[in-house]
Amino acid sequence: MLNNTYRDPGEGAIKYANQVFEGNSRVEIEMMLSALLKGDLNKAEDKRVKRCDYCNYWFCDDSLRNTCRTCCDDCKISYKTLQRRKQRAEKAFLNPKPKKETKSDLYLWWLEYPCWANEQAMIEVGWRFEKPMSARKMDYVLSQQEKYGKGNRKKKAEIINYNGNELE
Known part of the structure; x- marks a missing residue:
């Protein structure tokens, strides 16, 4: 050589x-x-x-x-x-290993309207991204959003003018 x-x-x-x-x-x-x-x-x-x-x-x-x-x-x-x-x-190169099929491979993303080929796979994969919440947890989240807004900052408390003049 x-x-x-x-x-x-x-x-x-x-x-x-x-x-x-x-x-x-x-x-x-x-x-x-x-x-x-x-x-x-x-x-x-x-x-x-x-x-x-x-x-x-x-x-x-x-x-x-x-x-x-x-x-x-x-x-x-x-x-x-x-x-x-x-x-x-x-x-x-000559004898490649076949790719092991995963559940996320069952998501048909290339179609005009993407969908799941298997409902069970959708449930098993999708729970990581869309976790279900109870009604009590949802109420807590909404109240926190009202209190703090969409971000993590607390809204400033309004100073109420008791003199009747709102321009000050």
Whole structure:
């Protein structure tokens, strides 16, 4: 899997870069860095030098059978996580879970005259928004509205002028 995106280099990639740049000055390393990333500094006959599948940097495979595809265990874990995420996404795309029907799905809001398809669902969902009240509770609410008005502020008490002059 050859890609052009570089992630944080793994331990194996850092170890290989240290081997390649050993004994060079900082200026020489800066000039050689692009050649290392392209793979120009690798020896063609060395089959142990590969690109890491996850971080995409060059590394030297130290395994017995030369079968490693990642430069370190951290890259291997991250690569497997990426594979699982991709597999889950493909599985969810190809075989989506059916959406569980809820009671609020039975409200047909898109019609010209919205209505409920099931009366029981209307009662079970609607009670949260329109709670029934007793006559006594309704009388209390109306008296409070008269006393305080529609908001939460109490009306100011009227000052009655007993002199008979209402203009003051």
